[in-house]
Amino acid sequence: MELEKLVEALKTNSTLTILDLQSNSIGPNGAQMLSKALKINSTLTTLNLTYNSIGDNGVQALTEALKSNSTLTTVSLQLHSIGANRAQALSEALKTNSTLTALDLQNNLIGDNGTRALAEALKTNSTLTTLDLKNNLIGDNGAWVLAGALKTNSTLTNLNLQVNSI
Structure with missing residues (x-):
C-alpha cells in the first residue's frame, strides 16, 4: 500500500511542508494512519484532504x-x-490547537448545530x-451564534458563509 509508505515517511521527514492528497480516496483507514x-511530524504546515471519503x-x-x-497551519476537509x-x-480540537490559522470545511453538512459548536471554539x-x-x-440560527462569537474573537479575519440559507 503506497499510502502506508508515504505515512511512514512523514513520521521522519524534516523538509516537506505541503501535502496535497485531494481526490485520492484514502478512506477512513488512510486518514487514521x-x-x-x-x-509526530514537525514540519508539515499545509494538508489538503478534500474529497477523500474519510x-x-x-x-x-x-x-x-x-x-x-x-x-499545521492550513487544513482542508x-x-x-x-x-x-x-x-x-x-x-474541541480548535480549543486546544495553537497553530492552525485556516480551516476549510466547504461543502459539508455542518448545519446550525455544528456551527454552534464551532462558534464556541x-x-x-x-x-x-x-x-x-x-x-x-447553515441557517439564521447558525449565523446568529457565529455573530456572537465574533464579538469576542479577535483573530478571525476571513469567514466564508456563501451558499447557505442565511
Missing part, C-alpha cells in the same frame, strides 16, 4: 491529531459529509484567521 503521522472515523482521527500537532457531531469534535481560539463554511446548510 495519516493522523498518527501528524502527531468518513466519520477518519475525521475523528484527524481531529485528535489536531489537538497535539503543533505545525472539503466534501466529507461532516455533520454536527464531527463539527463538535473539530471545535471561536470564543477561545486565538490563532484561526480563516474559516470557510461555504455550502454547509
